[in-house]
Amino acid sequence: MIKNYIKTAYRSLLKNKGFTILNVLGLSVGLATCLLIVFYVVDELSYDRYNTKAGRIYRISIDAKLNGNAGVYATSEAPWKNILKSSFPQVENVARLIDKNGLFLSPQKFYVKKNNGNILERNIVFTESSLFDVFTLPMIDGNAAHALDEPNTAVITESTAKKYFNKVNVTGRTLTINDSNTFKITGVIKDIPAQSQFHYDFFLSFSSRPESKSNNWGYAGLHTYLLLKPGTDVAKLEKALTNIDIKNSYNPSTWTTGDNHLRVFLKPLADIHLRDADAQYTLEKSGNIQYVYIFLLVAIFILLIACVNFMNLSTARSSNRAREVGVRKVLGSARKYLVAQFLTESVLVTFVSAAIALFLAWMLLPLFNQMADKHLEITPQIIAWLLPALLLVVLIVGFLAGSYPAFYLSSFQPIDVLKGKIAAGFKGGFLRSFLVIFQFAISIFLIIGTLVIYNQLNYIRNKDLGFDRDQVLVIKNANTLGNQAKILKNDLKQLPGVANATLSSYQPTGDEDLKTGLFPHRKIDIKEDILTEFWSVDEDFINTMNLKLTNGRNFSKDMSGDTAGMIVNEAFVRKLGQLNPLNKDVYRYSYGLQQYHIIGVVKDFNFASLRDNITPLAMVYDFDNGAISVKLHSANLSALMAQIAGKWKELSPNQPFTYSFMDQDFDATYRTEQRFGSMFISFSTLAIIIACLGLFGLAAYAAEQRTKEIGIRKVLGANISTIVAMLSMDFIKLVFISILIATPIAWWAMQKWLQDFAYRTTIQWYILAAAGATAITIAFITISFQSIKAALSNPINSLRSE
Structure with missing residues (x-):
């Protein structure tokens, strides 16, 4: 059957x-x-589901607000490990990691020696042997239990072992980092899965760092992960940890005044990749659960x-x-x-x-x-x-x-x-009418979403950020040159086609940043803390980036007092609360009290994502050879690049010449949004095409069912345009209803999406009108083919008796 x-x-x-x-x-x-x-x-x-204990792994995170500075931080302080191990039996184990952003008293770039050259390695982290108990990182050579107990020991991944030694069994071999630091390899692990919140190739012993000897409150550059015992009351544990953190903070009463707050919370490992977008100092840039929901x-x-x-x-x-x-x-x-x-x-x-x-x-x-x-x-x-x-x-x-x-x-x-x-016939099909309205309402929703996303991405690309990123070459790893970085900078400034050059680790489109607290008075009062981006720059930085001075002057190499000078942005001035900030002293506590006086104010510029408002920024006059930014104005860019590369090779023949352009770095900042936009537009286009296929078929059947009516109308003198309008109107009415349903829903949904951007475009009325007009046009074109075909048919064929 x-x-x-x-x-x-x-x-x-x-x-x-x-x-x-x-x-x-x-x-x-x-x-x-x-x-x-x-x-x-x-x-x-x-993500992170490959860990067999993933359901019991949590990261200590901080949610704090102080003097209007609010933030969520993925890092925590050094004393937590001892406190957790001694006072909280529900904590089975603790693993700490400190990446390049958390280091002090050390270069933040690592060069690993291979043969006669050095290779820049970015995926390096300092950690402890307990990491291999908390996370599932299978070791294929060595003993995981004590692999990183001793100073100057290292565990590397399988692919890294093959890269440097052409084999996997390399326990006992050594690696030389930054020419002077030798690390003994004590283990090799399998490569970390792609669905992981971190992808390090080198795990160096935490005891090799000076930070490991610090057990004082105040240094918060560590990523601390807890492995909790089954059945642990997480909320109760969070409350206890919060009380400890407040008790050991500077001036505990500060956190209970006004709208200030300090809260320790435990972030589940499985939530870090998609539900950690607001956290600062994460190990890697996280995803966004919002995009997952949208695509779903x-x-x-x-x-x-x-x-x-x-x-x-x-x-x-x-x-x-x-x-x-x-x-x-x-x-x-x-x-x-x-x-x-x-x-x-x-x-x-x-x-x-x-x-x-x-x-x-x-x-x-x-x-x-x-x-x-x-x-x-x-x-x-x-x-x-x-x-x-x-x-x-x-x-x-x-x-x-x-x-x-x-x-x-x-x-x-x-x-x-x-x-x-x-x-x-078509008119009698209420179900079909409802379904057409339903699918075109979805199509109009997607059209509006596509237009809004395109406009926002276009707004980001064309927004005046307050600095000039066009034709700015960023030469990476200039710190390998040491003091010769200044020589290279000055040599480059002499080249025809080079407008200016500056030495600094910090660029408005770079990934290096440093936040610090600045205070308006010599006596440190945490209630007056101004959380500030703190950049070391030279006298050419402002002119190279084409920043606008609104008050005061630039740094000068001829004025020795400028080493204690500071140039701030307008956001800092607003936070400081001074109408005339020039020559105002501010203080920083870092290995003692440091005093600076403000000599200039620059107009606010976007040095972070357009998702965020511009925050306070302070620039000090200090030597920092992390990178050389070169402003170019040459028509023959390839020839100029060859000259610049030649200058690099003269000073550093064994180091690779690596660079990027600032406009490319800016685009990379919004790569996630660009990918999201491209995917959304592609899928929306496919959805509209699929809807049109169905409408095309419906129009064909509607015309087929009304062939006798069309024949009679033609015999009675109806022209082609009248018949096409008659056949199309039934569908166009349904599209109009779809527009009325979908437009307010789409407007609301896209407004919610735009709220994630501090700087955003607005949804103008003509975007909604354009979406509706597009839907009507697409529907009419789809229907008209069958309608015209029916209108051109010979009425004799349709009126002939069976």
Whole structure:
């Protein structure tokens, strides 16, 4: 019986090739797109799940607000480990990490010696042997229990061992870092999975650092992870830790005055990648759960549109099969067999579409990986859950799409059908009208979202940031030159085509930053703390970056007193509360009290993400050779770059010449938003195309059902434009209703998205109007093809008696 159903379904689908192709095409493209998004979402949600104890691992985090400076911090203070181990039995183990951003009294860049050269390595962290108990980092050579107990020991990854020694079993070998520090390799671990919150290649012993000898409150540059025992009351533990932190802070009463607060909270390991976007000093840049929700919603929308197309075309075609149902009933077919036949056809189409969708997803995966900056692949683990899920989708979609013809048409009385008493046509299909409104409302929502995202990304690219990033070359790793960095800078300034150059680790588009507390009085009062970006720059920094001085003067190498001078931005002046800040003294406590006097004020410029408001910034006159920023104005850029590279090689022949351009660094800051925008626009376009496929099929069936009406109208003198307008109006009305439904919802949703940006565009009325006009135009173009075809047909053919 089932074999007969399948054979009959195959013949019926083959007989109606146009219907079958539209259904299979729309559904397969929709399912393939949905699959790609699901792969992305599953990958994002799987971060750190490779750890066997992931459910019991937490990071100590701080939520603090002081004098209007609010922030969430991923780092914590040094004494926590001893306190936790001695006073909290519910803590099974503690692991601490300190990366390059948390170091002091040491270079923040690490060069590892290989043969006669040095290789800059960025993925280096200092940690303890307990890390390998807290996290699942399988060791393939060495003893994990005591690997990092001794000073100057190191654990490296498998790929790093092959990179430096061409083999994995390298325990006992040594690595030389920054020419003078030798580390003994005590272990080799497997490469860290891509779905991890950190990806270090070198794990150096924490006891090698001077920070390891500090057990005082005040230094908060460590990442502290706890492995809790099963059943631990996390909320109770957080409260106890908060009380300890406040008690040991400077002036504890400060945190209970006004709107100041200090709270210690434990961040679950599984939440760090997607729910840690607001935290500062994270080990790696995290993802955003908001984007996961958005793409998951888009996937649902696309799947719904594809399913709606399938249902619409099935219901439209089903009215043409009413006579078939009547004949079958007259010949003795029971209703249950008719139901089974319709459902078999529907499930067969869905099954074929799912198979094609799986193939399309596999073919498009490399392109999607490039767009999403992922390394997704279809593994046996994915297949294990994908095939059952696809089978479930096939059954659900097939049943829903086939339910209308199966249960509705099979209920007709044969005599009514054979006499033509069952009305057919588009106007009578309330279900189809509702489904068209539904899918076009989704399409309009996506069109508005696409326009708003495009406008915001364009706004970011073109916003005046307050500095000139055009044609600014940033030469990396200038600290390898030592004092010769000044020589290189001065040599570069003499080159034709170089407007200016400056030495500094800090650039408005760089990833180096340093926050410190500055105070308006010699007597340190934490209530007056101004949390400030603190940059060491030279006398050419302001001119090279084209910053605008609004008050005072620039640094001068001819004025020895400028070593105690400071140039601040307008945000700092507002925080300071001084109308005339020039020559005002401010103080910093760092290895003693340091006094500075303000000599200039620069106009606010965006040195951080446009998601954040401009915060206070202080620049001091000090030698910092982290990088050389060079302002170029040459038409022959390639020749000038060759000259600059030559100057580098003269001073440092064994070190690679690495550089970037500041505008590229700026774009990299918003790479996540750009990827999100590109993916959203691509998926929205596919959703609209899928919706149009369904509308195209509906228009074809609507025109087919009204062929006699069209023939009569033509005989009575109706022209082509009148007939096209008549056939199109039924659909255009539904699109108008969709616009009224989708526009306010889309406006609200995109306003919520824009609120994540401190600097953002506004949703103008013409964006909403353009989205509606686009939807109407797309619908009209889709419908008009079939309408014009019907209007041009010979009325004799449609009015001829059967």
